Amino acid sequence: MTATIEAPPATAAAPKTRRKRRDWRAIGAFAVLTGPMVIGLGLFKYVAIGWSFLLSFNDARGTISLGHWTGLTNYVFLLEDDAFRTSLTTIALFTVFIVPITFVASLALAVLINSIRRGRAFFRTVFLVPAAVSYVVAALVWKMALFNGLPSGVANVIGGLFGADPVPWLSQQNPPVYWVAVVTLRLWLQVGLYMILFLAGLQAISPTLYEAGELDGTSKWQAFRYITLPQLRNTSVAVLLLILIAAFQAFDEFYNLFSTGLAGTSTAPVKPPLVYLYDSALGDQNYGVGSAGAFVLTVIIIVITLLQGRIVGFGKKD
Amino acid sequence: MSPMNRRSFLVGSVLFAGGAALAGCTSDPLNKNAGSVAGAKVTLQQWYHAYGESGTQQAVQRYAQEFTKANPDIAINVSWIAGDYETKLNSAMLTAEAPDLFELGDFRYQNVKNGLLAPLDDIVGPVKGDFSQAALDTVTVDGKIYGVKMIDDVMMLFYRKSALQAAGVQPPQTFAELLEATKKLNTGKQKGLYVGTDGVGEAATLLLWSSGADFFDSSGKKISFAAPEAVAAIAGLKQLHDSGGLLQGYPTDWSDPGAFANGATAMQWGGLWSLPDIKKSLADDFGVVAWPKFGDSGKQVARVGGWYQLANAKSKNLEAAKKFINWLWIQQADLQKEWCVKYGFHIPARKEVAAQTTEFSTGAAKEAVTISQSNGHSYSGLWNKASATLFLQAATKIANGQADPAAELGDAAKKAQAEVDKQLA
Numbered sequence: 180m181t182a183t184i185e186a187p188p189a190t191a192a193a194p195k196t197r198r199k200r201r202d203w204r205a206i207g208a209f210a211v212l213t214g215p216m217v218i219g220l221g222l223f224k225y226v227a228i229g230w231s232f233l234l235s236f237n238d239a240r241g242t243i244s245l246g247h248w249t250g251l252t253n254y255v256f257l258l259e260d261d262a263f264r265t266s267l268t269t270i271a272l273f274t275v276f277i278v279p280i281t282f283v284a285s286l287a288l289a290v291l292i293n294s295i296r297r298g299r300a301f302f303r304t305v306f307l308v309p310a311a312v313s314y315v316v317a318a319l320v321w322k323m324a325l326f327n328g329l330p331s332g333v334a335n336v337i338g339g340l341f342g343a344d345p346v347p348w349l350s351q352q353n354p355p356v357y358w359v360a361v362v363t364l365r366l367w368l369q370v371g372l373y374m375i376l377f378l379a380g381l382q383a384i385s386p387t388l389y390e391a392g393e394l395d396g397t398s399k400w401q402a403f404r405y406i407t408l409p410q411l412r413n414t415s416v417a418v419l420l421l422i423l424i425a426a427f428q429a430f431d432e433f434y435n436l437f438s439t440g441l442a443g444t445s446t447a448p449v450k451p452p453l454v455y456l457y458d459s460a461l462g463d464q465n466y467g468v469g470s471a472g473a474f475v476l477t478v479i480i481i482v483i484t485l486l487q488g489r490i491v492g493f494g495k496k497d
Numbered sequence: 498m499s500p501m502n503r504r505s506f507l508v509g510s511v512l513f514a515g516g517a518a519l520a521g522c523t524s525d526p527l528n529k530n531a532g533s534v535a536g537a538k539v540t541l542q543q544w545y546h547a548y549g550e551s552g553t554q555q556a557v558q559r560y561a562q563e564f565t566k567a568n569p570d571i572a573i574n575v576s577w578i579a580g581d582y583e584t585k586l587n588s589a590m591l592t593a594e595a596p597d598l599f600e601l602g603d604f605r606y607q608n609v610k611n612g613l614l615a616p617l618d619d620i621v622g623p624v625k626g627d628f629s630q631a632a633l634d635t636v637t638v639d640g641k642i643y644g645v646k647m648i649d650d651v652m653m654l655f656y657r658k659s660a661l662q663a664a665g666v667q668p669p670q671t672f673a674e675l676l677e678a679t680k681k682l683n684t685g686k687q688k689g690l691y692v693g694t695d696g697v698g699e700a701a702t703l704l705l706w707s708s709g710a711d712f713f714d715s716s717g718k719k720i721s722f723a724a725p726e727a728v729a730a731i732a733g734l735k736q737l738h739d740s741g742g743l744l745q746g747y748p749t750d751w752s753d754p755g756a757f758a759n760g761a762t763a764m765q766w767g768g769l770w771s772l773p774d775i776k777k778s779l780a781d782d783f784g785v786v787a788w789p790k791f792g793d794s795g796k797q798v799a800r801v802g803g804w805y806q807l808a809n810a811k812s813k814n815l816e817a818a819k820k821f822i823n824w825l826w827i828q829q830a831d832l833q834k835e836w837c838v839k840y841g842f843h844i845p846a847r848k849e850v851a852a853q854t855t856e857f858s859t860g861a862a863k864e865a866v867t868i869s870q871s872n873g874h875s876y877s878g879l880w881n882k883a884s885a886t887l888f889l890q891a892a893t894k895i896a897n898g899q900a901d902p903a904a905e906l907g908d909a910a911k912k913a914q915a916e917v918d919k920q921l922a
Binding site for chain 2: 240241242243262322323326327328329330332347348349350351352353437438439443445446447448458461462463464465
């Protein structure tokens, strides 16, 4: 360990003659430090991904060994299955709703907290704390306490104040009120985290810009529109990307809100793709279809991310 | 920062990270050797689903310890698995972490086909006559017996006598009466009927059976839950949903007596195992009845389930696992009896043990035994999770009026048939 620290950093400051010779100590240190990570990633991620890719072309029921090559059967099965197609539509709709709401809510909170003078740390903490709560725990609180179907459930008590009848929030489909539970849960858990990212971005904006704006007599809205927003572009793009991917990978709250003990999620009113795939692979033991679905989903996420990058210009220089 | 500080910081972080890594990456993440006893050569891994009644987990651990006392070579580590037990078991069975022996509620033919189960003829054979024919038939594949029935569980409709009296209704015998009772018993605070937090539970299955239809036709290999009488019966689920008297979204599911015992519903589909808990809350103010019959050609039904003890065919310690199964579920009649009546109520699977059990000679418990004998119905071993998911998804849509029952069930039946054909291939 000590050797690594004392080894001269390979910067331009190093003499030119030494640069040409290979610095074996540095290479050795590099290998030692990155080796475990690379081997771990390779073994536990990439080998598994590769195996799963092969499985997706096999009839693998109740087994994860290869041997029943079926070509594209699993992919065809998935794309022909209404349940899988519905799950894709579901997640697309969910994303269309949740991404802008999360984005606007976390940006608004960040701007508000950044503008107050007292108690900034307090409010920052208050909004960030939910981000530390696990999805499973939060989903259980939502399911058992807030949105249960009893007249004494919190949501039904509040509804009762306005004269509404008690509603089985998580199973009623006409109208589909379960979305209220799903969306509020995700907002509560996520907004604080993205708010922190925005706060960091806000604090990196040079105050001189605002001072110059004030001299020119900009209104608050103009300052936000022409200084804050453009300066936050990189943060915004990164946050958008993170929210989008997180939305597409939604699993925990859907599984935990809608699963019923021994029966799993068979009677869930909605299933996002990951729950569908969980049920196929781990519930029905159809690992071929499960793997194929994982790759379909991956391709969709990559395509959307690339498109989004194109549209909002991720990675472009300012 | 001075170099010294930086170095001590680094040493500190390395120590911390190393410690965390050691703590996180112990070679025994599942605490597998917790049950091992000094001197034991073999530690068996045994899985149970999480029984709801208090004391059950301690009981099975005690049984394991008593076995080790008698057989010091073999220790047993019990895992108590909460949640979706079968899914967790199925994935574990494909790995090196697979349990050596485990219980399973619904016997699945596909587990035999996939080579996961060891035949247990040498254990069951000598006492074959002591089990019911149904319990043997379910686990027999190609002449070999793959499981030991531990307990019989009968599921039936619990009703609150005082509530029915107040509303002027009789315990329902037909679906029309059930629907009527569900409406009349609804007082707002106390709903009429509870079949599960999702509003479906086992009700779709019961409606199907109560119409005289079944998942499979008489050949046992062709899916028949989309037959006209079945469609009509399952469409009854929507009538229950529209009645306004169906309780939904209760925090505990139908397998737990909570909704009924706490007065949130006047009738609940539940299991015999809940009987002691219900008695504690309601004393004698309750009765049990089978699920009402649907239509003229229908019949009253109750589901008879229960749990089988199975052994992992790939276990390295198969002989030891079989020895334990034989010891606990064949030889130890006292422990079997204790397991059946001391916590939740279960009917002992072995006639000899059942004959010694006095708890089922009176009241609702006696009634339950009668119901299980005259109305009992069980799942076929060919009915697997994939088919069940298809069926339940269709039923959920029908219950909510989102689909035409005949079309939806027809579609599900076609897909379920494909799953069955794959198993038989």
